[in-house]
Amino acid sequence: MVKRSDFKLVKRPTSAIEDDSCLVKIQYMGIEPAMRGWMENRADYIAPLELGDVMRGFGAGEVIESKSTNFPVGTRVTGSFGWQEYFLHRSDDAPLQIIPDGVSLDEAIGVFGLTGMTAWFGVNEIGKPKSGDVFVVSSAAGATGSIAGQLAKAIGCWVVGISSTDEKCQWLTDSIGFNAAINYTHEDWPQRLKKACSGGIDVYFDNAGGDVLDVALDQISDGARIVLCGGISRYNSTAAQTGPGNYFNLIFRRAKMEGFIVLDYASKFNSAITSMKPLIASGQLKHKATITDGFEALPDALISIFEGTNIGKQIVCISPPSA
Ligand SMILES: NC(=O)c1ccc[n+]([C@@H]2O[C@H](COP(=O)([O-])OP(=O)(O)OC[C@H]3O[C@@H](n4cnc5c(N)ncnc54)[C@H](OP(=O)(O)O)[C@@H]3O)[C@@H](O)[C@H]2O)c1
The missing domain is CATH 3.40.50.720 (NAD(P)-binding Rossmann-like Domain)
Structure with missing residues (x-):
C-alpha cells in the first residue's frame, strides 16, 4: 500500500521566468490510481518515476507571471504540473491546455479532463x-x-x-x-x-x-x-x-x-468534449468531486482512493481559486 513516508516535502524557490515561459500557480491536483504504478520501478505505458523526482500529476491552475504571449497572466490552464505549488512552463515543455470560460477547475481535470x-x-x-x-x-x-x-x-x-x-x-x-x-x-x-x-x-x-x-x-x-x-x-x-x-x-x-x-485518443478529445457538453447541460451526465484541502493532503488523498473513500473524482485543492 502506498504510504505517507513514500513522500518527502521539499521546499525550493521557484526559478525566474525566461522569455516565452510562464509561472502557473497550481490550484487543483487530480488524484489517479495510475499514480501508484508510476511509483513502481517498471516501464509500462509511461516511464516510471525515479526516486527523488517530483511526483507526477495532472492539475489545474492560473498563470501568475508571464513572458509568453500564448499564456498571459490570468489564463486558467491544465497540465502535467506534478505535485508542486508552482509550475514553471517553458516553451519546449508539453503544451498547457487553456480552460475555456464557463468550465470550472474540477470539470477541467474531471469530466472534461x-x-x-x-x-x-x-x-x-x-x-x-x-x-x-x-x-x-x-x-x-x-x-x-x-x-x-x-x-x-x-x-x-x-x-x-x-x-x-x-x-x-x-x-x-x-x-x-x-x-x-x-x-x-x-x-x-x-x-x-x-x-x-x-x-x-x-x-x-x-x-x-x-x-x-x-x-x-x-x-x-x-x-x-x-x-x-x-x-x-x-x-x-x-x-x-x-x-x-x-x-x-x-x-x-x-x-x-x-x-x-x-x-492515444488525444487528437479526438475536443470532439468528445463537444459531444459531452449537451449531456451535462440536459442533466443526463452528472459529475461529482471529492475535494480535500491543502498541499500536504496529497499523499492521504492518494491513499484514500485505494481505501475507496472517494465518490467521483478525487481532487486536492492546493490553493483555492479566487472568486
Ligand atoms: N486506460 C486508461 O487510459 C485509464 C486512464 C485513467 C484511469 N484508468 C483506470 O480507471 C480506473 C478508475 O480510475 P479513477 O481515476 O476513476 O479512480 P476512482 O474509480 O475514482 O477511484 C478508485 C476506486 O477503485 C476502487 N478500489 C480501490 N481499491 C480497490 C481494490 N483493491 N479492489 C477493487 N476496487 C478497488 C474504489 O471504489 P470502490 O470502493 O467502489 O471499490 C475506489 O473508489 C483505474 O483502474 C485507473 O487505473 C485507466
Whole structure:
C-alpha cells in the first residue's frame, strides 16, 4: 500500500521566468490510481518515476507571471504540473491546455479532463454499447466509472454499477440514474449481479480487475465486449498475478476483451468534449468531486482512493481559486 513516508516535502524557490515561459500557480491536483504504478520501478505505458523526482500529476491552475504571449497572466490552464505549488512552463515543455470560460477547475481535470476522456473512449471506441444492452461497470461510484455508466445510460443501456459500500450504491441509483448497483462486499454479490443483469452482461467496463473481473466474465452474454480500463485491485500487490479463472468464457460466448490507453485518443478529445457538453447541460451526465484541502493532503488523498473513500473524482485543492 502506498504510504505517507513514500513522500518527502521539499521546499525550493521557484526559478525566474525566461522569455516565452510562464509561472502557473497550481490550484487543483487530480488524484489517479495510475499514480501508484508510476511509483513502481517498471516501464509500462509511461516511464516510471525515479526516486527523488517530483511526483507526477495532472492539475489545474492560473498563470501568475508571464513572458509568453500564448499564456498571459490570468489564463486558467491544465497540465502535467506534478505535485508542486508552482509550475514553471517553458516553451519546449508539453503544451498547457487553456480552460475555456464557463468550465470550472474540477470539470477541467474531471469530466472534461483525462477522467471524462477515459470514460468516453472506453465506452464509445472499445465497449460500443447499443441501446438495450446490459452495461456493467466496476468502481462505478469513482471518477471514471460514474461517467462511463451515465454515458451508457444516455445510449439507452440497462446500467448496473459495482461498488464497495451501500452509500455509494445508493448514490449510483438515486442520484445519477443507474438501474441497479451491487455492493461487492456482500458474500452473495455474484448472485445479486446475475439477478440485476438478467440475460447476461453485454458490455463490462472494468476498472477493478481481480475477483470482480472474474465474476463478470462468468456472466457475459454472447458477443460481449469487455473494456479493460484499469485493474486497481492489483496496483498495490507485489505478488505474482494469476489470470482470471473464467477467461475461457470468452471463447464459449464469442466475446472480446480489449485494453486501451486514453492518451492515444488525444487528437479526438475536443470532439468528445463537444459531444459531452449537451449531456451535462440536459442533466443526463452528472459529475461529482471529492475535494480535500491543502498541499500536504496529497499523499492521504492518494491513499484514500485505494481505501475507496472517494465518490467521483478525487481532487486536492492546493490553493483555492479566487472568486
Ligand atoms: N486506460 C486508461 O487510459 C485509464 C486512464 C485513467 C484511469 N484508468 C483506470 O480507471 C480506473 C478508475 O480510475 P479513477 O481515476 O476513476 O479512480 P476512482 O474509480 O475514482 O477511484 C478508485 C476506486 O477503485 C476502487 N478500489 C480501490 N481499491 C480497490 C481494490 N483493491 N479492489 C477493487 N476496487 C478497488 C474504489 O471504489 P470502490 O470502493 O467502489 O471499490 C475506489 O473508489 C483505474 O483502474 C485507473 O487505473 C485507466
